[in-house]
Amino acid sequence: xxxxxxxxxxxxxxxxxxxxxxxxxxxxxxxxxxxxxxxxxxxxxxxxxxxxxxxxxxxxxxxxxxxxxxxxxxxxxxxxxxxxxxxxxxxxxxxxxxxxxxxxxxxxxxxxxxxxxxxxxxxxxxxxxxxxxxxxxxxxxxxxxxxxxxxxxxxxxxxxxxxxxxxxxxxxxxxxxxxxxxxxxxxxxxxxxxxxxxxxxxxxxxxxxxxxxxxxxxxxxxxxxxxxxxxxxxxxxxxxxxxxxxxxxxxxxxxxxxxxxxxxxxxxxxx
Numbered sequence: 001x002x003x004x005x006x007x008x009x010x011x012x013x014x015x016x017x018x019x020x021x022x023x024x025x026x027x028x029x030x031x032x033x034x035x036x037x038x039x040x041x042x043x044x045x046x047x048x049x050x051x052x053x054x055x056x057x058x059x060x061x062x063x064x065x066x067x068x069x070x071x072x073x074x075x076x077x078x079x080x081x082x083x084x085x086x087x088x089x090x091x092x093x094x095x096x097x098x099x100x101x102x103x104x105x106x107x108x109x110x111x112x113x114x115x116x117x118x119x120x121x122x123x124x125x126x127x128x129x130x131x132x133x134x135x136x137x138x139x140x141x142x143x144x145x146x147x148x149x150x151x152x153x154x155x156x157x158x159x160x161x162x163x164x165x166x167x168x169x170x171x172x173x174x175x176x177x178x179x180x181x182x183x184x185x186x187x188x189x190x191x192x193x194x195x196x197x198x199x200x201x202x203x204x205x206x207x208x209x210x211x212x213x214x215x216x217x218x219x220x221x222x223x224x225x226x227x228x229x230x231x232x233x234x235x236x237x238x239x240x241x242x243x244x245x246x247x248x249x250x251x252x253x254x255x256x257x258x259x260x261x262x263x264x265x266x267x268x269x270x271x
Contacts, residue, residue, distance in 0.1 A: 028053045052077055063087070069094075080104040085112070093119050105129055108138075113260060116189045122260050139166040141240060141259050149266045155227035156265060160240060162220040166257040167244045175199040175222045177238035184237040188260055191239070199224050226265075234265045 024037040035050040050060040058079065064071040070087040081104060085097030092114050099108040111123040126137035146157045165171040176196045178184050184191050202209050203218035212218070228234055239260040247253040 033057055076102055078102065088114060090117075092117075106131060114187055115260075116187075120258075120260075136164065138164050139257070139259075140164055141261075143261060143263065145263060145265070148264065149268065150227070151268050152229055152231060153227060155225040157223060157225050158236070158263070160222040160261075161217075162240065162242065162259070165220060165242055167242060167255065169217065170219065171242045171244055172204075173201040173220060173222060174241045174243075175224070175238060176241065177224070177236065186262075188237070188239070191237075196238070228265075228267045231267045231269045234267055236263045236265060237261065 022039040022041075022043065024039075026034040026037075028034045030053055032053050032055055033051050034053070035048060037048045038046045040046045045065050047065060048063045050062075052058045052060050054077075058077060059075050061072065061074040070089065070091075071084075072087050073084045074082040076082050080102060081100050083097060083099045085093055086095045088094060093112040094114050095112065097110050097112060098106050099110075101107050107127055109125045109127065110121050113120045113122045121139075123140040124138040125140055126134045128134055140163060142161045142163055144159045144161075146159075148156065150156050160175065162171075162173060176191075176198055179195045179197045184194065199205075199222055201219050202212075202216075202221045202223065209216070209218060212221075222240065226236060237260075239258045242257040242259065243254045245251065245254045
């Protein structure tokens with residue numbers, strides 16, 4: 001009977017070892033599990049689950065690895081989700097990240113870009129309990145295009161409105177856009193190595209805009225027309241510079257906030 005038990009225990013140990021040989025577990029000094037790292041049959045990380053220093057093993061965060069990015073979720077001690085989004089393999093946030101309160105209600109959504117190896121919050125929305133965007137909170141723009149499919153030698157109009165500026169509703173704006181069809185890289189990292197055109201806000205473009213209501217925020221509106229003489233997929237990239245002078249007597253001293261944009265347009269052959 002004892003021999004049978006020893007054999008049974010040995011078999012169980014073999015089973016447990018074979019199931020966990022690709023996994024790594026770390027512990028707090030208290031003895032509670034700190035994290036478990038799961039690897040696949042190719043010995044690549046499949047997922048990492050971290051826990052609070054708690055005997056109930058409450059999940060702190062979870063990383064699920066894919067071929068292109070890491071899906072990340074973080075939790076409060078009460079089990080409600082705290083934030084979620086995508087990470088690069090260098091642990092940089094990108095795309096949209098959502099933040100939740102202790103009740104699990106989404107209160108913030110931010111768009112992240114990676115520029116020159118750094119995280120950049122491009123648009124930041126603050127939300128109410130119903131998920132609606134809060135006025136006078138966050139920092140973001142609205143982009144409208146009259147058409148994103150046009151013919152050769154036909155133009156489309158880009159209209160930008162900075163609904164929520166960072167500094168002030170009286171902030172000054174300039175839009176920078178690629179010139180002479182020079183390409184801006186997807187991550188905007190070398191945007192200052194090419195020649196850019198500048199477009200001022202409607203308040204400073206030297207034109208009358210009687211078509212707009214007299215109380216329109218012209219300093220936060222920018223528009224331009226663009227057209228092409230070749231067919232195919234086109235991409236319009238650039239950024240909006242919101243700035244304010246920190247010294248009224250010195251124009252070289254100012255603070256700046258950049259809002260990057262990218263918009264695809266398709267050009268048909270047309271006439």
